[in-house]
Amino acid sequence: MKYLYLALLFLLPILSIGQKVDLDRYNFTVQVRTLPLMRLDSSYHTYNVVVEGTKLMQTYLQDMDPEKSVIVDGWKSLSTTGHITFRIKLEDLLPESVSVKERVENIKDKTGKITGTRIFYYQEVVYTFAALAQINDYKGEHIMDIVLADRGHKQTYKSPEFPIRQVAEGYFMINALSVTGNLYKSCVTRAMHTLSNQASNNFGYSEATISDFMWILDSRKHPEYTAHREAFQQITEVLFTFNASQSIDGVREKLQPVINYFEKIKKTYTSTKKYDRKLRYASYFNLAVLYYYLDDPQSMLKEAKGLVMNDYDANDGRVFENSALRLKNLFQSAKIYTRHFPIDPTTFKGPYETEVTKNK
Numbered sequence: 001m002k003y004l005y006l007a008l009l010f011l012l013p014i015l016s017i018g019q020k021v022d023l024d025r026y027n028f029t030v031q032v033r034t035l036p037l038m039r040l041d042s043s044y045h046t047y048n049v050v051v052e053g054t055k056l057m058q059t060y061l062q063d064m065d066p067e068k069s070v071i072v073d074g075w076k077s078l079s080t081t082g083h084i085t086f087r088i089k090l091e092d093l094l095p096e097s098v099s100v101k102e103r104v105e106n107i108k109d110k111t112g113k114i115t116g117t118r119i120f121y122y123q124e125v126v127y128t129f130a131a132l133a134q135i136n137d138y139k140g141e142h143i144m145d146i147v148l149a150d151r152g153h154k155q156t157y158k159s160p161e162f163p164i165r166q167v168a169e170g171y172f173m174i175n176a177l178s179v180t181g182n183l184y185k186s187c188v189t190r191a192m193h194t195l196s197n198q199a200s201n202n203f204g205y206s207e208a209t210i211s212d213f214m215w216i217l218d219s220r221k222h223p224e225y226t227a228h229r230e231a232f233q234q235i236t237e238v239l240f241t242f243n244a245s246q247s248i249d250g251v252r253e254k255l256q257p258v259i260n261y262f263e264k265i266k267k268t269y270t271s272t273k274k275y276d277r278k279l280r281y282a283s284y285f286n287l288a289v290l291y292y293y294l295d296d297p298q299s300m301l302k303e304a305k306g307l308v309m310n311d312y313d314a315n316d317g318r319v320f321e322n323s324a325l326r327l328k329n330l331f332q333s334a335k336i337y338t339r340h341f342p343i344d345p346t347t348f349k350g351p352y353e354t355e356v357t358k359n360k
Helices: 002-019 166-168 177-203 227-239 251-268 274-293 296-309 313-334 351-359
Strands: 023-033 046-052 084-090 094-108 116-129 131-137 142-149 155-158 207-217
Touching: 023 227, 023 313, 084 177, 084 351, 094 166, 116 166, 131 177, 142 177, 166 351, 207 227, 227 251, 227 274, 251 274, 274 296, 274 313, 296 313
Parallel strands: 046 084
Antiparallel strands: 023 207, 084 131, 094 116, 116 155, 131 142
């Protein structure tokens, strides 16, 4: 009995070490192609831009080409009628108030002691700008409107500083044309940037690089320590090799050994103890993340439900459930079931070009 007791004393620390499960976040990046949030006719691939300004701002607009700065990712820009037309209406830039502000600066000697003050004056102009984009297809059907700027957003211009108040008071009046021109160009540039972003989100096919992570075992004396790290290494090597323009056909087959490994973990460590639930949690989590980037929301949803049932940080499972359903709905809405495919906008033709080609 004495020997059995001593054996247990030596065995208990070993069991304790074997049961310890520490997980570390391991980061990776992967590239995907975004899918349009708004469904249009699948044959639509080209657009053109029409800009309308006011008479008051026409002089400033003549020196710009805002039409050329509108970019819809994955679409082709045409100079004339495309499948959709962005008709942009730019309103006047209007000053609302002009005031003189001052800034007080301390004067110090070589020891840092304040010996006096000096005052600088500058003019502050509060102004507003408004712009709207109306989007229609070539058949005349209205698609949507996008507010690019509105009067509710007050903007502020600050003049250079001057030591004489009277100089600051007259700055805007003397330089009104050049200052207004620069502010107007800046407002128009931001409006075109806003349109490009929103149009690409709603209709485009952008390339996006996403940073994400998986949970990898960091308990060196655990029997799965080496295999866990090797599995993550294989995942990153495979994910790193494909991009948004490359099909992922065959990628899942390359990762099947990793998938099998994490599935085996779930079947090997089956107890309800915290350390086993924590290790299974990593398997469910990592598989859910992996299926997300393999464009398989249904398998991701299965792993998410497993996370919830595993009852270790079940909230992650509910978050993954929502992500899987959003991806599934996005695929169904776009009628495209992958985020990895090539696009060559140079091959696209406008609606009338296509019709002429068909008639020939």
